[in-house]
Amino acid sequence: GAGVSQTPSNKVTEKGKYVELRCDPISGHTALYWYRQSLGQGPEFLIYFQGTGAADDSGLPNDRFFAVRPEGSVSTLKIQRTERGDSAVYLCASSHQGPHTEAFFGQGTRLTVV
Amino acid sequence: LAKTTQPISMDSYEGQEVNITCSHNNIATNDYITWYQQFPSQGPRFIIQGYKTKVTNEVASLFIPADRKSSTLSLPRVSLSDTAVYYCLVGDIRDNYGQNFVFGPGTRLSVLP
Numbered sequence: 588g589a590g591v592s593q594t595p596s597n598k599v600t601e602k603g604k605y606v607e608l609r610c611d612p613i614s615g616h617t618a619l620y621w622y623r624q625s626l627g628q629g630p631e632f633l634i635y636f637q638g639t640g641a642a643d644d645s646g647l648p649n650d651r652f653f654a655v656r657p658e659g660s661v662s663t664l665k666i667q668r669t670e671r672g673d674s675a676v677y678l679c680a681s682s683h684q685g686p687h688t689e690a691f692f693g694q695g696t697r698l699t700v701v
Numbered sequence: 702l703a704k705t706t707q708p709i710s711m712d713s714y715e716g717q718e719v720n721i722t723c724s725h726n727n728i729a730t731n732d733y734i735t736w737y738q739q740f741p742s743q744g745p746r747f748i749i750q751g752y753k754t755k756v757t758n759e760v761a762s763l764f765i766p767a768d769r770k771s772s773t774l775s776l777p778r779v780s781l782s783d784t785a786v787y788y789c790l791v792g793d794i795r796d797n798y799g800q801n802f803v804f805g806p807g808t809r810l811s812v813l814p
């Protein structure tokens with residue numbers, strides 16, 4: 588596609604529910620990143636994929652967060668037992684090579700846990 | 702892991718040149734310097750990247766002194782649409798550790814009419 592696409596753009600869920608956030612990277616980009624951003628803060632790193640494997644998942648805050656990229660393109664960020672503190676904008680980015688090469692970000696998914 | 706320091710905010714007027722300086726005293730030999738721009742309700746957008754001296758593209762210039770302990774993003778003749786947050790990042794482009802792809806709080810630039 589023309590750019591990184593994230594769906595849904597907005598998601599409201601109740602505390603304790605499970606949510607999935609989807610990211611469609613730019614075709615051919617092997618590197619994919621997930622970040623989350625709270626109001627007034629810079630993006631916070633969550634996980635980085637090279638191809639199908641998670642090269643670095645050190646940013647995932649706890650075991651309620653999980654991400655997959657089974658075919659090396661689309662990725663899904665999964666959050667179990669959501670908490671109000673999970674409310675943020677979740678950003679996905681992709682790049683042709685690894686970190687610190689030019690990365691392209693999606694518009695983000697605004698998650699609100701009520 | 703090189704840490705960066707930027708001013709929290711800056712104000713400017715339309716038509717002026719804006720220079721945003723980033724300090725990165727612990728920059729490593731193989732680290733590159735990259736700047737991103739973020740508008741409200743959008744993801745960050747790559748602006749420019751450099752290693753040393755000066756880099757220029759259609760959007761901005763990046764000045765890096767010989768010691769590389771700082772860098773300056775220069776935006777010529779800003780307009781209201783340049784109001785955004787600007788992030789400076791430092792890292793090795795060969796590095797395969799995503800945790801090093803770190804954004805700080807950035808510099809909030811406000812362009813006034």
